[in-house]
Amino acid sequence: MANTPTIFDAEFFANAANARAWPFEEAKKIVKRLEKSPKDEVLFQTGYGPSGLPHIGTFGEVARTSMVRTAFRLLTGDKIPSKIICFSDDMDGFRKVPTNVPNQERMAEYLGMPLTKVPDPFSDEYPSFAHHNNARLQKFLDDFGFEYEFVSSTDYYTSGVLDKALLRMLEVYDDVMKVILPTLGEERQKTYSPFLPLCPRTGKVLQVPMIARDVEAGTVTYIDPETNEEVTVPVTGGAVKCQWKADWALRWYALGIDYEMSGKDLIDSVRLSSRIVRAMGGTPPESLSYELFLDEKGQKISKSKGNGLSMEDWLTYASPESLALFMYQKPKTAKKLYFDVIPKAVDEFYAFSKAAEKQTPAELLENPATHIAGEFPPAHELPISFALLLNLVSAANAEDSDVLWGFISRYAPDATPETHPELDRLVGYAIRYFNDFVKPTKEFRAATEQEAKAMAELAARLDEVEDATDAEAIQTLVFEVGKKYEFEPLRNWFKALYQVLLGQDQGPRFGSFVALYGVEETKALIAKGLAGELL
């Protein structure tokens, strides 16, 4: 999924200007911006809050931002350097001990401290909780091959990278307040400050009003809420950090961010932060508000609720590429993100990849697979679709890949795990899907007296079949037994086999099933079924 240079050639550059895919529409906004004020390097930003772990939304945002960047490089002939900054707001105060971490009491002692001062509850491998989560984020992004530059807010504040911007914010303090105050409630207005000093005594991030400020000296003064003493601190060097919307604006201004997308719940924040940047004399980045994801009931997916689908969920049943495809599609439309969208995304990914084989550069630029891969997509040939595979795994009661491959080879005789590693990967996904979604819905019933007798005889006579892999011979035997015990109509006999042995009303052709599942295994299965062990 990394951006590789493959599509960055003249042919693609020539066609990019006419490309209509949304990443190009976004990239064009940046091109226009550059026409007004040229610069040496274009910066994309995505934000990350290290009080939690990376999640499916993080993936979506970085993936989509990468797509815009790729489009931008194509539009500009890859002549203008660009990068994605992944900014971790790790100086933010520690507000709440997450319920899912160990060492709760110890963690509680650090409430109010910057996240980079809170110890890592999981191990002593990292200097802080934030470092731990930052590392997880980077690992997460690296695993998918994203190109980005990680930035720690704490590093930037303390090393002075943000000093100039902080002093500027101090200069225009009144204007900034004028922008923010009207958006706050009455209570909050009294205590609001865009600067949050770090208490020199306790190290905590304080939410206190400023009582004075000195632009010349570059300091602010507040009253320590515990000692009631006046404290004066510089706004530079990491002695203060900025509050949320001001912080966003500060970053945009200080780093010169050109592009940042965010969820639609942040529309007002973007507007406000933009006004702050203008008050400082800067230009806010181009932005895109994407729609939020909904769960199966149409509710907003939130980390705290734990509803909807997690990153792990998706990757358990499907590939990251298919998730990237899902993220590519219609970012401005609210979509359900639930298990049932997975098969379609998987199959469409392969369909788009395959279509790419015969496409011209102009067409490729409209092909989602191009935007996902960031390169000429490798053409994966799949003899059967994921949707079919899911049907198969369910019908065949296939709990391991060998059995499933047996059934697959009936449809695609040439396919093996070796010749079709992609398909083999899907087989793994399908089996997990089966285990988690199909298997729990199975309902086994006890055999009737007549059925029990017939099944016992079937089990006993299975050994008569000379070739245990001869599906036809086995099918004949099954058929004979059914006739002998006078099932009428005969399909009831087969139905009984499925219901008693597989816990479902339908199943694969039984002869084929036995041939693949194994004679001994089938006998054992029948024994279990008759003993009531499957119920």
Add this chain to the structure above:
RNA sequence: GUGCCCGUAGCUCAGCUGGUAGAGCAUCCGACUUUUAAUCGGACGGUCGAAGGUUCGAAUCCUUCCGGGCACACCA
């Protein structure tokens, strides 16, 4: 209240810069199967939420309205 998204076949949705609608699933019929499922072929099925407007021509652009969903304190 402000803003965003959606409203196209029974269901889930695709329809790009305007030229009288498509897919998957479901349903029905057929083929192949010594049951079923699967697979393959075919059929059925839409006044494109409503009304105006622009246009030779609109699902597609504009306006208004109706219906559904979501976001908008604090915190990030």
